[in-house]
Amino acid sequence: MFLFFLLLQGLTLSAQQREALWPEGRMPDAQPGQIAAMTDESTAPGFDPAAHRMPYLEWFDAPADSLRKDVCMILISGGSYECCCDMHLIAYWKEELTRRGIQCVNFVYRTPRPEGLPIYQTAWEDGQRAVRLVRSQAAGRGFDPEKIGVVSMSAGSHLALLLATGSLTQTYDPVDALDTLPCHINWAIVHAPAYVTTDSEAGTPATRDGYGTDVHMSAVFPFDAKTCPMSLHHGGADVYSPNGSTWVYRQLRRMGIPAELHLYPGEGHGAFGFERGLEFMTQLGFLGPVAPEVALTDRYPEDLVPTRYKKENVWPDGRMPNAQEQQCTPYLEWYIPEHRSTGAIQIIYSGGAYVGNDPDGFEVAPARRYLNAQGITVVTLKYRTPRPEGLAKHTSAWQDLQRAIRVVRSEAADYGLDPGRIGIMGSSAGGHLTLMGVTSSRHRAYWPVDEIDFLPCNVQWGIGIYPAYALTDGLEWYNATGGNDDTAVLAPEFSFDNDTAPMLLLHGDADGYAAMNSVKVWEKLRAMGIQSELHTLATREHCFQQKASPGTGSYTWLERIGEFLQKVF
Secondary structure, eight states, rough: OOHHHHHHHHHHHHHOOOSSOOTTTTTTTTTTTBOOHHHHHSSSTOOGHHHHHHHEEEEOOOOOOTTTOEEEEEOOOOSTTTTBOHHHHHHHHHHHHTTTOOOOEEEEBSSSSOOOTTTTHHHHHHHHHHHHHHTTTTTHHTTOOOOOEEEEHHHHHHHHHHHHTTTTSSSOOOGGGGGGGGOOSSSSEEESSSOOOOOTTTTTTTTTOOOSSSBBOOOOOOOTTOOOEEEEEEETTTSSTHHHHHHHHHHHHHOOOOOEEEEEOOOOOOOHHHHHHHHHHHHHHTTSSSOOOHHHHSSSEEEEEEEEEEEESOTTTOOOTTTOOTTTOEEEEEEEESSSSSSSSSEOOOOOOTOOOOSSSSTTTTHHHHHTTTTOEEEEEOOOOOOTTTTTTTTHHHHHHHHHHHHHHHGGGGOOOHHHHHEEETTTTHHHHHHHHHHHSSSSSSOOOSGGGGSSOOSSEEESOOOOOOOOOOOSSTTTTTTOSTOOOOTTTTTOTOOOOOEEEEEEETTSSEEEEEEEEHHHHHHOOOOOOOEEEEOOOTTTTTOTTTTTTTTSSSHHHHHHHHHHO
């Protein structure tokens, strides 16, 4: 019966471009002050509100047969629940998705806000009906009824969250047979969701920036058993607080639902990183079979640009603090491109659980080669491992890092480089070490051994790749609660002093060294007024980049580093 209904609807309605959502006279909570129109139409001369009361779907042309995927995307504009104003975004999304073989449909819901009801109520009713109508046409329009996604903006993203988390909530009494169909969606790309924190849920910007012990995620989102995977995108300076997106992300993790979180430093209210949403869809297989994974070291097998090379020990002979015989000797290697694009310097080192570390391994060498090819000087660090006896696991590595930064700063001018533009980057335990270097440079790791140690060891930026040991539920090993519990707080060794620098954080969503390590660091930095960038990657575990599929965020991760460095330079 269900399949027959889908076929019948698809055959009879597929030719229509603009399609009413409700039977005439059956629209729930109809109000005479509401219309359904994009603002370019509603503000045009001669617009008649009485002729535009009915919310509708606007079906765009189907993609070319040679490109067609079995996927449909519902496009949802924002506009504060006062209008549907994002014509440019709808056009952009439609173009980008259609050329990738995806059927697109614009969903235009009732605005302005209804009187006497929650600001989202009529839009949510329209949204559930819209999903049912889209699902009913799957067969006739050539897509899978279980491959329906949404992409949204602002108030439209608040609505998208309601659709994504609350399809089992009945928002209206059934009006016809269409309402027997399920109204869940299968994934959502959510840009700048508004009204998510309780200091904004009345329909205002976040009056306290999403902060406060009594500020939390709005309770209007049910997070039911049909809640779908999401890719959340938010500007770090948005007045509709990005903390709303981190709260939603945390809840998805608690439920074990794959998710991504993309946070953009200094950006206000807007839609950013749609390309990351496409990578999210690729990773989850919504755009077809996921391509075979490729080893990162196969993609960057050798140095492609001429560089000046130098190797030197970190410490003067006999002056290394807390020297222990079982540990390796720390050293630096300079790679200075013949043709430099900047005087900045990037220091890179690997992870290894503070048991070992490898400056020639997959966590370091490909990034060094990528940055050298961009004209950026790289210094790699081999720090002392294994873990020191009788000291905290990171103590000798932290000493080596502070000394390494001072050595690099002392020698930078000799190579025509800028001693005031130094960044650090590490993975896993090296990510923890990066957090130490970024947040705690005013905290002495050792007593000075020579005049170099009177130079500052602060850095101007940090790049943390799946940092481990950052929360109290995983100080020595995997995060016991996934970092999702509010009792899991940042590790006590991070000072977050006045020299704390902005960061880029990259993390696999399924990492046992939990992605919440990075998210809670980002939240702390924002609370300090330090705008930073963060990307988590759905379904990806520790060492997400070692092997990755083309078209996914785990494959393009080095580009995020290049983009971030262009901003901080």
